Every structure is written in structure tokens, then in C-alpha cells.
Amino acid sequence: MAPSNRAAYLISAKKSPLEVKSAVYTKPGPGQITIKNHAVATNPLDFIKQTVGDLLYDWVKYPIILGSDVAGEVVEVGKGVTRFKVGDRVVGHAVGMAKKHNSPALCGFQEYVNLLTHMTSAIPNEIPYEMAAVVPLGLSTAACALFQKDQLGLQLPSSPAAKSTGKTLLVWGGSTSVGANAIQLAIAAGYDVITTCSPRNFDFVKRLGAISAFDYNSPTVVQDLTKAFQGRTTAGAISIGNGAAEACISILGSCKGDRVLAMATYPMDPMKMPKHFVMPRIGFTYLSGMASIWIKGKRNGVRSQFIFGDTLVDNEVGPAIYETFLPKALADGSFRATPEPEVVGHGLEKVQYALDVHIKGVSAKKLVVTL
Ligand SMILES: NC(=O)c1ccc[n+]([C@@H]2O[C@H](COP(=O)([O-])OP(=O)(O)OC[C@H]3O[C@@H](n4cnc5c(N)ncnc54)[C@H](OP(=O)(O)O)[C@@H]3O)[C@@H](O)[C@H]2O)c1
Structure with missing residues (x-):
């Protein structure tokens, strides 16, 4: 029964x-x-x-x-x-x-x-x-961003970690669920990671393997990150959190390497949706937000794309993560x-x-x- x-x-x-x-x-x-x-x-x-x-x-x-x-x-x-x-x-x-x-x-x-x-x-x-x-969803979203060919297209993670590629990924929002998974996946795939979070979480993201962390609320964070990337070759960025995409485009625009951005957070806060004339206003806010990111991307030579955290279900990234990588990495303790x-x-x-x-x-x- x-x-x-x-x-x-x-x-x-x-x-x-x-x-x-x-x-x-x-x-x-x-x-x-x-x-x-x-x-x-x-x-x-x-x-x-x-x-x-x-x-x-x-x-x-x-x-x-x-x-x-x-x-x-x-x-x-x-x-x-x-x-x-x-x-x-x-x-x-x-x-x-x-x-x-x-x-x-x-x-x-x-x-x-x-x-x-x-x-x-x-x-x-x-x-x-x-x-x-x-x-799951944090890992899946990070994996879509990092490994799908229509996003950053990085090499896949392995356990033990892949040989260093010599490239550095920017994870804006490293203390989020998506960000914490992105840091670990990128390191397992052979990339260095520079990230942002509140200062209270600097130790947390460094324990996950980030080489340095910056306060996303600092007025000089974009300049500080731009400086941190000098002499490095970027693998692109994942933007998580309100305002993250615009900041990442500014930073990638002055980096050597892959100027590609995967966006986890909508350019409008869905929790602050208007209550009246909803559809036209939402449509306008969304389209103007996306347009301003697209224009800024064009000016800075940065290609950007929004992530849908369940697209890996129907491509090679899903099995690569859930069948091949994660069971081994959890068992040997290399992935937390x-x-x-x-x-x-x-x-x-x-x-x-x-x-x-x-x-x-x-x-x-x-x-x-x-x-
Ligand atoms: N596109 C998709 O498919 C998809 C899937 C999953 C999630 N998301 C989106 O990704 C974002 C994160 O989701 P989550 O579940 O990972 O979140 P979460 O863990 O619930 O987020 C909490 C964290 O957000 C951080 N944070 C808040 N504002 C920030 C900002 N402006 N910049 C950087 N970090 C900020 C805080 O960091 P501190 O405490 O260090 O300040 C906190 O640790 C949300 O916008 C969510 O809607 C998108």
C-alpha cells in the first residue's frame, strides 16, 4: 500500500x-x-x-x-x-x-x-x-553560472581540485547561499576567487577558499576590486545581490581576460514590486533595468546573461555536478x-x-x- x-x-x-x-x-x-x-x-x-x-x-x-x-x-x-x-x-x-x-x-x-x-x-x-x-538550489544556480556554455563556460570542477588555470573569478555576494557554493565550485575547477560580503563574513568566505574579500557596502569597493584584479587574468564574474551586476561590469571592464558576467539577481527587487498599474510598471522597470545593464556592458565590453538556476537539469552540467562531482567531493570532505x-x-x-x-x-x- x-x-x-x-x-x-x-x-x-x-x-x-x-x-x-x-x-x-x-x-x-x-x-x-x-x-x-x-x-x-x-x-x-x-x-x-x-x-x-x-x-x-x-x-x-x-x-x-x-x-x-x-x-x-x-x-x-x-x-x-x-x-x-x-x-x-x-x-x-x-x-x-x-x-x-x-x-x-x-x-x-x-x-x-x-x-x-x-x-x-x-x-x-x-x-x-x-x-x-x-x-541544492545554491549549488545548481552557481553551477549554471560557472559551467554552462551560454554563461561563463568554465572548466568543470573535480575532487581533488583541478590544476590551477591561472584565472580569477569574481564572486559578488560570497556569503549568500549561491555565492558560497560558487566559491567552492570555482576553486574545485582550478580558479582563484575574489569575493565581496559584509566584513563579519570575511573569515567565512576565506575558509571556503576565497583569496580575498571586500565589503560590498564600502564606497570604494569598485576601485578596490579593480586594483585587486590588476596583474590577474579574469575568468568573469557572478553577480549576486542588488546592485551587483552594475558593479561587476565596471570591474570586468578594466580587467584582462574573459569579460563575461552571469547575473543571479534581477535588476529590480521583486519584493518591491509596485502595487498599482502593476504590469506596465513592472515591465518598464524590468526592461529599463536590463537595458541599462546591457548598455553599460556594451560600453565596457562585457557580455552579461541572467541565470536560471534550473537550466542545468536539461544539459550536461546537471549530471556533471550531481552524479560525478558532488557525491565524491562530499564524501572526501573537499566540498562543504x-x-x-x-x-x-x-x-x-x-x-x-x-x-x-x-x-x-x-x-x-x-x-x-x-x-
Ligand atoms: N537566478 C536564479 O536562478 C537564482 C537562484 C537562486 C537565487 N537567486 C538570487 O540570488 C540571490 C541570493 O540568493 P541566496 O539564496 O543565495 O541568498 P541568501 O543566502 O538568502 O542571501 C543572504 C546573503 O545576502 C547577502 N547580501 C545581501 N545584499 C547583498 C548585496 N547587495 N551584495 C552582495 N551580497 C548581499 C548577505 O551578505 P552579508 O550578510 O555578508 O552582508 C547575506 O549573507 C537572491 O537575489 C536570489 O533571488 C537567483
């Missing part, structure tokens, strides 16, 4: 709180596994979708199950699956909101989740589920599950609370709910 399942549902586009209700248990399809979920982590995507409704992922039909980051135990394997067996401990990127996959069974905030095996990695016994759950988890509660009923805390801001922390 199939186990009973429950999920935290977003009922409508009208910014309603999540509601925990029974959900269908779906058997895994070919190339999928079903896990009993033991820990989930929150991402800005979850509270942004809850806040802006159909302005994002408008193809997903209500009621929606949010959630990308899950860790748990395999309870069933689909046809053709050889990498996993029942009882394995795994971490995975739940991709149920991705346009091509669009399925509630593949979404994260529920007790039983189906995962695509090429977006899933085994976790060693010494890493608890609540620690592993911090990884980071930022640190802060467990804010137990049970699906606590997921809304985690989103409410996350929306107020976190610093080098990932909010986790155990299940």
Missing part, C-alpha cells in the same frame, strides 16, 4: 500562507527515485513566488507545492535506476516548478518527493540531513555543505515560519526545517 503523503501548499496567487494538507503519493517514473523527506531548506525563490504570484512561474497551476532543497532516504526507485537503492541517504534539487518538468510530485515541501536521479547525490553518513539540505544550517523548526507546519524569517534577511545561514 502506498504511504500517505502531506504537503505544504500555496493555495492561490493572492499571497496566502502555506497550508499543510494531504497530498498524492506518486510512484517514481523512469530515471526517478522517491524519498522520504527528512529536511528541507528555504530559498528566496519560495517567498518571492509566494509574494509576486503569477509574475513568476506562471505555468505552475495552483495549489502549488514550493521548495527546491530536500534531503532524505530513498523509499522507492523507478525503472532503469541503478545509482540508488532503497535505504540510501540522498540530497537533491527538487525541480517540480521547472517549465519542462512541471509536476507537483517533483516539488520539495512535502513528506514524499520524487527526484530526478541526475539531480541527486548520495550523502555520507557523517553529514546529517539538515546539513545536506542547504546545498554551506552556508551553515539553522534549524528553525520541525514539521511541514514550520515551513511558513521559515519563509517569514528568511524574508527578513539571513547572513551566511540557510534556514532548515526537519521533517
